[in-house]
Amino acid sequence: MRIALASLAILMIGSIGDGARADPYRWCAVYSGGDTGGGGASCYFWTIEQCRASVSGVGGFCAENNFYDGKPVVTPEERGPAPRAKRAR
Numbered sequence: 001m002r003i004a005l006a007s008l009a010i011l012m013i014g015s016i017g018d019g020a021r022a023d024p025y026r027w028c029a030v031y032s033g034g035d036t037g038g039g040g041a042s043c044y045f046w047t048i049e050q051c052r053a054s055v056s057g058v059g060g061f062c063a064e065n066n067f068y069d070g071k072p073v074v075t076p077e078e079r080g081p082a083p084r085a086k087r088a089r
Contacts, residue, residue, distance in 0.1 A: 026068045027051040031060040043067070 028043035029051045043065045045051040051062035 024069060024071055026065055028063050028065045029054045029060055030063055031055065031058060 025043050025045055027045040027048055027050070028041050029045065030041045031039055033039040039060075042054070045054065045062075048062055055062060
């Protein structure tokens with residue numbers, strides 16, 4: 001019985017969260033491998049200009065991120081200070 005209650009509690013706590021989010025960055029830099037034959041992608045650009053600056057001189061191109069969810073990224077500065085924990089008396 002305890003195992004069933006513990007399992008139920010874990011499932012309930014897991015369902016409280018907002019779930020997984022897609023990638024908030026709109027642009028990906030897809031780098032060419034050159035002579036090494038490899039390639040890679042980096043999807044950490046908010047603007048196409050940032051992406052183009054990243055591939056400039058090293059080869060590659062920019063493409064839209066297929067996992068972009070359209071939700072803005074909230075930085076810690078925009079979020080503000082963390083709420084202070086209340087101390088028990």
